């Protein structure tokens with residue numbers, strides 16, 4: 462991956478009629494990067510992707526690809542590939558002919574066509590299926606045909622909209638690894654849209670978390686997972702205990718929470734259940750729920766200021782439902798949030 466910016470969105474503003482969808486979005490994507498657009502439904506991921514692909518007109522701002530302003534360029538001139546949730550394969554054509562389709566339109570024929578299509582099928586591990594009709598393939602295989610069909614066109618950027626959401630859990634895992642491998646091998650710059658944080662964390666080089674048509678945070682999976690900047694991102698990546706700071710104190714409602722450690726000057730603090738020790742500490746609560754999760758046990762504790770979730774080793778002493786338990790929210794184990802709300 463080069464450090465140079467390859468695709469740039471500059472103050473991009475998008476709307477459907479009078480309904481704004483994306484506002485003043487700035488984003489710089491590097492060549493060869495695998496970038497995830499992550500966020501809840503309606504945050505503007507698909508709209509952003511459609512604008513990059515040239516499928517919707519831009520209300521304001523600029524899109525630059527490989528040094529060229531493509532803001533107003535027709536979709537078919539942008540050299541951007543798209544793989545949709547529904548693979549949109551031709552059912553009456555073989556795998557080979559599906560992958561060959563776009564190349565033929567460009568006038569490629571004969572040996573060159575065969576070599577290119579076979580190369581694409583090899584990349585996605587489907588060479589032996591070249592003669593099959595696409596309805597006779599599994600969902601994951603169809604997805605790979607769609608991927609090969611886009612890859613052989615050698616797009617400057619390949620965009621995938623919820624690429625794994627139609628697959629069952631096992632296939633999704635398999636395709637995740639596959640997508641990552643194909644991206645690294647082909648070196649193509651890839652952007653994928655997802656609302657699944659696990660998928661984004663597992664796959665992407667960098668994640669863009671979107672909220673309400675704007676970027677909430679950009680970072681590596683480690684940065685997003687360990688250092689969410691806001692309560693919104695923390696909540697999205699599985700911090701279940703999130704509290705605001707007011708006047709240098711951690712609070713829930715109007716109640717101050719006694720944490721151990723010095724509270725920083727920030728918008729709030731967040732703990733994953735794993736970071737909440739049980740059995741000792743300055744806080745007390747009642748156990749309202751316990752569930753066994755293999756290596757660990759998950760507790761729901763009712764404290765005077767609200768519910769707290771804790772996860773401890775399954776081998777640790779069990780606290781039964783209804784019992785009082787001591788616990789801690791140690792500042793040292795918290796993610797410090799710049800913004801709350």
Ligand SMILES: Nc1ncnc2c1ncn2[C@@H]1O[C@H](COP(=O)(O)OP(=O)(O)OP(=O)(O)O)[C@@H](O)[C@H]1O
Nearest residue numbers: 477480481482501502503504505506507508509656
């Ligand atoms: N065709 C449309 N007409 C009017 N408004 C639209 C249209 N498509 C999307 N919107 C609105 O634009 C905003 C952004 O939608 P968008 O589809 O980009 O979100 P998303 O993050 O991709 O969501 P999802 O994960 O549900 O696909 C939303 O408020 C949505 O209601």
